[in-house]
Amino acid sequence: MIYPEVQELTESELKHLCEEYRRNNFIDPKVSEKLGVKRGLRNPDGTGVLAGLTNICDVIGYEKNEQGEIVPCDGKLLYRGIDLECIIEEAVNKDRFMFEEVIWLLLFGSLPSAENMERFRRLMEEHHDLPTGFAESMIMGAPSPNIMNKMARSVLAMYSYDEKADDTSLENILKQSVNLISELSTITVYAYQAKKHVYDHESMYIHFPQRGLSTSEHILATLRPDQAFTHEEAKLLDLCLVVHADHGGGNNSTFTNRVISSTGTDTYSAIAGAITSLKGPLHGGANLKVMAQLDDMLEKVDPHDEKAVKEYLRGVLNGKYGDGSGLIYGIGHAVYTKSDPRAQILKKYSQPLAVRKGFVKQYDALCMVEKLAPEVFREEKHITKPMCANMDLFSGLVYRMLGIPEELFTPIFAIARVSGWCAHRMEEVEFCRKIMRPAYKYIGGEADYIPLDQRD
Helix, strand or coil: CCCCCCCCCCHHHHHHHHHHHHHHHCCCHHHHHHHCCCHHHECCCCCECCCCCCCCEEEEEEEECCCCCEEEEEEEEEECCEEHHHHHHHHHHCCCCCHHHHHHHHHHCCCCCHHHHHHHHHHHHHCCCCCCCHHHHHHHCCCCCCHHHHHHHHHHHHHHHCCCCCCCCHHHHHHHHHHHHHHHHHHHHHHHHHHHHHCCCCCCCCCCCCCCCCHHHHHHHHHCCCCCCCHHHHHHHHHHHHHHCCCCCCCHHHHHHHHHHCCCCCHHHHHHHHHHHHCCCCCCCHHHHHHHHHHHHHHHCCCCCHHHHHHHHHHHHCCCCCCCCCCCCCECCCCCCCCCHHHHHHHHHHHHHHHHHCCHHHHHHHHHHHHHHHHHHHHHHCCCCCCCECCHHHHHHHHHHCCCCHHHHHHHHHHHHHHHHHHHHHHHHHHHCCCCCCCCCCCCCCCCCCCHHHCC
């Protein structure tokens, strides 16, 4: 970053300072093991450290036997005790948009009556509109090259439009939550349009929200220049929103939201913090890495040649292909072992659209990665525990088939997950009421202060 008439550190000075930092601050991971420190809040067997209780969501990827050993099992995701797959079956069999019902379920803990569901849908539709002047001043007037950054800033800016912004009563947090969940989709699309105009020098289209649309239909209608979309496209996007809506209290962004909420701060600060957490490529940004990996693979091998794909994946693990990180994106999960139910849902219901839109080659390639990557991990890294495809393996391709630009892949994730964040915030503020304060072990020792004129 360049500041006019301000002295900048030279490249050599920066290099020297970084070397000094690393020399003075190195922490050997072996020390953590010796002291029993659970790095990354993980137990030695890779499971997460228990940090709290929740009624909202359960992520099941393994069982434990009498000896406390992990026993792999088929993955399940429960929203308020209801299996995600049952919700998806209802959506498909009854041809229903389900995201709004899932929002109600996560927030209130029960399924809504038909009357409550209709009222809630209308309420959300009305709040797709942003406060007067917000789009012009907060979004168009201050665009960002990164949409997640703009979403976080916009959520923080909403504080100024709320006369009871600091009121942490359950009633007020509930009202703020419904507003934010509804508004975030409009904020996101407008932020993208502003970015496209200012940074990409392309035309932008600002469409006013229409009544009578589900959240997925609203996103497609405000995103596309002609506002046209098919029912099949909107239904598939709705399924994406449903499977992204929550994933327990331990995922990084939800945990961030709960940590911030535990301090007693306002809703806008907590949700903005969750958005910035989700932005990271090790969390919500992973589907972008999957698509880059897919494109690289398709340039080098025939996706139907198992031997060639396996050698490519071997090269990825060894840092020869891909981004050089040695990671096969879209494979493996902290909880799921045999299967990630979200990945299987997206895989199953995106296949027909892949055929109709000419993405069969890309779809087949991802299926091949799902099949062969665990074998490559076992052979190259000698990993014996089961590994499965995670949701990110297929979500990026779904978005690409829907014509959603890559800049919006992670933001769409955030539009869905804000419902879970708000549910967890309500639970944290209403029932936990204790500021989170973990401990870090100091290992730096003691040192004498040396006067400035006596230093080397």
